[in-house]
Amino acid sequence: MSFKSGFVAIIGRPNAGKSTLLNFILGEKISIVSRKPQTTRNVIRGVKNLPGAQVVFIDTPGLHRPKGLLNEFMVKGALSAVKDVDCVVYLLDSTKGSGEEEEFILENLKTVRCPVILAINKVDAVEKQKLLPLIERFSKEFSFKDIIPISALTGDGVGALMDCVEKTLPEGPKYFPEDELTDQPERFIVAEMIREKIFRLTQEEVPYSTAVMVEEFKEREGKNLIYIRAMIAVERDSQKAIIIGKKGDMLKKIGSDARTDIESLLQAKVFLELFVKVEKEWTKKKGTLKEFGYE
Numbered sequence: 001m002s003f004k005s006g007f008v009a010i011i012g013r014p015n016a017g018k019s020t021l022l023n024f025i026l027g028e029k030i031s032i033v034s035r036k037p038q039t040t041r042n043v044i045r046g047v048k049n050l051p052g053a054q055v056v057f058i059d060t061p062g063l064h065r066p067k068g069l070l071n072e073f074m075v076k077g078a079l080s081a082v083k084d085v086d087c088v089v090y091l092l093d094s095t096k097g098s099g100e101e102e103e104f105i106l107e108n109l110k111t112v113r114c115p116v117i118l119a120i121n122k123v124d125a126v127e128k129q130k131l132l133p134l135i136e137r138f139s140k141e142f143s144f145k146d147i148i149p150i151s152a153l154t155g156d157g158v159g160a161l162m163d164c165v166e167k168t169l170p171e172g173p174k175y176f177p178e179d180e181l182t183d184q185p186e187r188f189i190v191a192e193m194i195r196e197k198i199f200r201l202t203q204e205e206v207p208y209s210t211a212v213m214v215e216e217f218k219e220r221e222g223k224n225l226i227y228i229r230a231m232i233a234v235e236r237d238s239q240k241a242i243i244i245g246k247k248g249d250m251l252k253k254i255g256s257d258a259r260t261d262i263e264s265l266l267q268a269k270v271f272l273e274l275f276v277k278v279e280k281e282w283t284k285k286k287g288t289l290k291e292f293g294y295e
Contacts, residue, residue, distance in 0.1 A: 006168075008057050008088070013063060019044075020033050021152035032195065040061050045058050058081045082242060088109070092134070094131060099137075172203075206242050210233065213293075235258055239278075
């Protein structure tokens, strides 16, 4: 029996559920999620091993018409991810339907040469009679390999999506060892887990003006303890005050919530030290964006 393998990009508008879908497929949390749009900033790869195949999924930032340097980086990353893949899963938010973001995505899909599967997400949150018009509308807009209603949250329809994805893959080797879930280093995932808590716990412009860098990551021998020191960068003094909170309460909450996820990921006790630094208008400076890992 031949073995299949390949790369599959998951694309969609901001907050369509791409990271939730990837985490459900893998059975582990490697991609951060929040209810706020544009949570994912970097391209993240997750590896799913099946009896006869290995699928390397690529979670991408939400596609939208970009405004500002950071948004341009995010959209360029998402669009470049679909260039050399074997399949694209276009995740459509059924609660939002069509709009400017969908027009932008469909416009860019015209240059894609591999099969594209339309996965209509959040079917658990809409009435079933609203799905048929969506299916009819999008089937006229693009020649999809298949159209599959799913819920990334509950897993409804994800099995059918995986079957369809596997059928599109060519014969090939295993690109990653079976015990490897992602090609991202632990430092990156740790920083993302901290940033996720900022997205969940702060409001308005604060999470969008925040970057996280892990500056120290040391294992204390014989103690099963990992010491992590991370810097949270913001653009203004007022944002720093919000991140720290009254008597440091917000920073403690961010650290406590993040440490729980990090310990689950690393399977070890973690001592997490956070500090906040003001980097004025870092989202508008190419040099600082590159320093923070946004190239």
